[in-house]
Amino acid sequence: MQYEGVRQQIVAAMTDTTHPHHLYELIQPLQPYDMSEVIREMEHDQVLTLIMKLPIAFAAESLEHLEPDLQYKIIHHLEQKMAPALLKQLSSDTIVDMLLAIHPLQAEKVLTLLPADYRKKIDDLMTYPEETAGSLTTVDYISARAHWTGEQALRHIRKVGHEAEIVSYIYVTNIRGELVGIVSLKEIILASPDTSLSNLTTTDIISVPAEMGQEEVAQIFSNYDLYALPVVNQQKRLIGIITIDDVVDVIQEEATEDVQKLGGSQPLTEPYFRTSVWKLYSSRIIWLLVLFVGGAYTANVLSSYQGEIQKVIILSVFIPLLIGTGGNTGSQIVSTLVRAVGIGEVAFGDMLRVVKKELMTGLLLGLSLGIIAYFRAMTMKVSIQVGCVVSLSAMLIVLWATFVAAILPLILHRLRIDPAVVSGPLITTLVDGTGLVIYFSIAKMILHI
Amino acid sequence: MQYEGVRQQIVAAMTDTTHPHHLYELIQPLQPYDMSEVIREMEHDQVLTLIMKLPIAFAAESLEHLEPDLQYKIIHHLEQKMAPALLKQLSSDTIVDMLLAIHPLQAEKVLTLLPADYRKKIDDLMTYPEETAGSLTTVDYISARAHWTGEQALRHIRKVGHEAEIVSYIYVTNIRGELVGIVSLKEIILASPDTSLSNLTTTDIISVPAEMGQEEVAQIFSNYDLYALPVVNQQKRLIGIITIDDVVDVIQEEATEDVQKLGGSQPLTEPYFRTSVWKLYSSRIIWLLVLFVGGAYTANVLSSYQGEIQKVIILSVFIPLLIGTGGNTGSQIVSTLVRAVGIGEVAFGDMLRVVKKELMTGLLLGLSLGIIAYFRAMTMKVSIQVGCVVSLSAMLIVLWATFVAAILPLILHRLRIDPAVVSGPLITTLVDGTGLVIYFSIAKMILHI
Numbered sequence A, B: 001m002q003y004e005g006v007r008q009q010i011v012a013a014m015t016d017t018t019h020p021h022h023l024y025e026l027i028q029p030l031q032p033y034d035m036s037e038v039i040r041e042m043e044h045d046q047v048l049t050l051i052m053k054l055p056i057a058f059a060a061e062s063l064e065h066l067e068p069d070l071q072y073k074i075i076h077h078l079e080q081k082m083a084p085a086l087l088k089q090l091s092s093d094t095i096v097d098m099l100l101a102i103h104p105l106q107a108e109k110v111l112t113l114l115p116a117d118y119r120k121k122i123d124d125l126m127t128y129p130e131e132t133a134g135s136l137t138t139v140d141y142i143s144a145r146a147h148w149t150g151e152q153a154l155r156h157i158r159k160v161g162h163e164a165e166i167v168s169y170i171y172v173t174n175i176r177g178e179l180v181g182i183v184s185l186k187e188i189i190l191a192s193p194d195t196s197l198s199n200l201t202t203t204d205i206i207s208v209p210a211e212m213g214q215e216e217v218a219q220i221f222s223n224y225d226l227y228a229l230p231v232v233n234q235q236k237r238l239i240g241i242i243t244i245d246d247v248v249d250v251i252q253e254e255a256t257e258d259v260q261k262l263g264g265s266q267p268l269t270e271p272y273f274r275t276s277v278w279k280l281y282s283s284r285i286i287w288l289l290v291l292f293v294g295g296a297y298t299a300n301v302l303s304s305y306q307g308e309i310q311k312v313i314i315l316s317v318f319i320p321l322l323i324g325t326g327g328n329t330g331s332q333i334v335s336t337l338v339r340a341v342g343i344g345e346v347a348f349g350d351m352l353r354v355v356k357k358e359l360m361t362g363l364l365l366g367l368s369l370g371i372i373a374y375f376r377a378m379t380m381k382v383s384i385q386v387g388c389v390v391s392l393s394a395m396l397i398v399l400w401a402t403f404v405a406a407i408l409p410l411i412l413h414r415l416r417i418d419p420a421v422v423s424g425p426l427i428t429t430l431v432d433g434t435g436l437v438i439y440f441s442i443a444k445m446i447l448h449i
Helices: A003-015 A020-026 A032-038 A042-052 A056-064 A068-077 A082-089 A092-101 A104-111 A114-124 A152-162 A185-190 A214-224 A242-262 A275-304 A305-311 A313-342 A348-379 A385-412 A424-447 B004-017 B020-027 B033-041 B044-054 B056-064 B068-077 B082-089 B092-101 B106-113 B114-124 B150-163 B185-190 B216-222 B245-263 B277-304 B305-312 B313-342 B346-378 B385-412 B424-446
Strands: A142-146 A169-173 A178-183 A228-232 A237-244 B142-144 B168-175 B179-184 B228-232 B238-243
Touching: A003 A020, A003 A032, A003 A042, A032 A056, A032 A242, A032 B106, A032 B216, A042 A068, A056 A068, A056 A082, A068 A082, A068 A092, A068 A104, A092 A104, A092 A114, A092 B092, A142 A237, A142 B313, A152 A185, A152 B185, A169 A185, A169 A237, A169 B305, A178 A228, A178 A305, A185 B114, A185 B150, A185 B185, A185 B385, A214 A228, A214 A237, A214 A242, A214 B033, A228 A305, A237 A242, A242 A313, A242 B216, A242 B245, A242 B313, A275 A305, A275 A424, A275 B313, A275 B346, A305 A313, A305 A424, A305 B106, A305 B277, A305 B313, A313 A348, A313 A385, A313 A424, A313 B245, A313 B277, A313 B305, A313 B313, A313 B424, A348 B277, A385 A424, A424 B020, A424 B313, A424 B424, B004 B020, B004 B033, B004 B092, B033 B056, B044 B082, B056 B068, B056 B082, B068 B082, B068 B092, B068 B106, B092 B106, B106 B114, B114 B238, B142 B150, B150 B185, B150 B216, B168 B185, B168 B238, B179 B346, B216 B228, B216 B245, B238 B245, B277 B305, B277 B424, B305 B313, B313 B385, B313 B424, B346 B385, B385 B424
Parallel strands: A142 A169, B142 B168
Antiparallel strands: A169 A178, A228 A237, B168 B179, B228 B238
16 A cells, blocks of 8 residues: 555656656656556556656566566557567566466467567467476576687677676577586686686586476575576477576465465465455365365264264263364374475375374374363363263374374375365364264263263 | 485495595585585584585585584584684575574684684674574675776675675665665676766665564565665664575475464474474474363353253254364465465455455355255255254354454454464364354254254
8 A cells, every 4th residue: 555655646747747857756766566566556548658758677677567467458558669679678487477368369469579589489488388497487598608708708798688687697508509507697707808618617507397397496496595597498408597586486376375275275366355256255165165065974973973962962062172173183284294295395205204203293292182171071060981081082083183184195295186285174174073983982982872 | 315325425435545536526416405415414424524525615505505503513523724714605694593503602612713804793693683684684795885987896896706695786885884776797797897886876775674574574575576685784784685595495484384373383493304293292282272272162152052952963963064164264264364464465454355355255155055054954854944054054154254264364463463373273263162152043043942
């Protein structure tokens, strides 16, 4: 909401012809991101007028922060001359994202605004599926040849650097376009000007295939503390680089997805307030139905114990507490393990270690809660036997929930299913019914009913 | 586990005096991160021998990836001459983290290994609390004066650039050490050598106070697509910069913390396998107890409805299903909202919009589940009246859970309590008892019991 005031001032300044400089004074302290927030709240006509008054590089950078459909709407309605100039300033991964988000016929029209050679590159990048390394790749990088001197490389950077997204690293390729190594701008500056790049190039470098999933890409960035990562195609040719600012977005998105899945809903594809009620409903009803159907068997379980409940009606009052405790334990473990699997700390091969660790922890938790449960039951003035049933059930339900929650995420991961589908609600539903079986079996044994 | 083979080969090569070059061939293709994984599994004596055989810059970079206590153990046991040289190569934020993790007396000893002026800077950085901008700050940046020419700046970079963590941006300060602006290395290279820095400097830049929380810092990086961010103290003096690789770690950690909190446990401070059973137990038992005590009132609620259960025993079989559905709905909403608050999409001021959106979604969900619940109840051969009780209860419980889950995270955020404490299990426990009240009130009304 802090941008609302700025927006109003900018709109006022645009129509105020007596003080043409006022607009520039307002814009000058803004970062491109701030401008994008302002643009988002403006009317379309005003946006077009504003964009044409902005320095083109600043306009392009502001556009980078907008959603693909809004980017297209702006570019589509700009004057014939301005649109290609603005497009040229956008990074190639932004253009690809935009073209993939709009109708193919619209994309075709936008592509005609680009120079032929650039168009070819964009066309290639568009072939990579969403959420892969290829979809994050930008072709706005600087490449050089190994035999160049530092001086030559710097001249080259001066020539093409304006359009590069990152100039800190220069990618050295051979005549076939294969990646040979990386030389950092720092090294070039620090070395004497006539040093050959081949002496400065690091050849043992990390690169990723364009088909790699974006989560794995993010993990490589995070492990190796990278700022940029070269991407190669199946012929080992360098097709571009991924820069860390895009990876930060991926990490944020993946974490948000994990949180939403663990909470038991389909992840939203858009920010919260841009998601309609209908989309919110759709993202939730699927799992609620699955869980409802899955949980419906608890009614059958309880129904088969109606005789026991009738005999010792007090047993019914501990049902929510006991199955709730099982669900809580399971939810704790599942969230910890799903995240640990997600960031690569735990894999299927660690199953035995995980189960051992969790069962030992579960034993301690079960004992603690079992004791508490006994005293809680006694405050309801139940018999010692019923107290024992409640206590023993709490203990065993915790252990059972522990076991299920410890193995399920790893098994799913092994089956290449996202372990985050074992949400807290799912594990709760799973152990609800079995918890009831444990409870009433113990009751039948101890109370002889 | 993939590092196990490399470790064995390296250990073998270290003792093999007949082929001294074999060790270097093994090490050469490794990245510092890979080396840190190898080191972690080696015995301490072997680590020391290996470190002394590594190129010092590579040894330092490998050390950067290790845990503070292991870093200290290595530095402490290195030869007198090697330790200061290695320390000098470490980035200042790494040194600060290490010093804060070890005993103050040990830290004192390590500090004596540093040059006096650097020691002063480290001392200053150590005063900032954990999880603030100050704790992420490195002093290994390059600063310059506005009146320098590009050529002068490049000479300066050549002189001090070896120790800088990032050379892509040069920070321009005035005589009082206040930050005036930023000039990118790209701009310097692209401009002619005699251009004054003042002509290249961007003065409208983002900087953050050292006291800012790290989550907010991460959000700024993510919004503005930054690679580095200057940090100033209360006197507006530049104390250092934060680089994005450290922010990536922060984002990962904060997301992991959120997931664990939402799952209903205290977040772990260490990776999963380095967390002992006892620590795992401690992180979980607190919330399990809170939830157990919180959930214990469901027993009182049910106990007060024992008469009704006795009369219509079939009512008891739908208890887990109905309260489970309420919990699932609440869990979905809470996870979505907590994350939206965490990444700054939603704030307390949006309460009305959120509640409206959620209640409308909740109405749709409640209607859907109410209808399903009716048919589910009928398959148990209950009377139409009982079917209506179950159906109506499902509907109202979903709506009630929606309302509670929509307002709680925002209220907590307003009270400056981390909204992630409203975990899935907590919301489930909260709506369990109230769900029972709704269920039995409706039952009493419709069934006249």
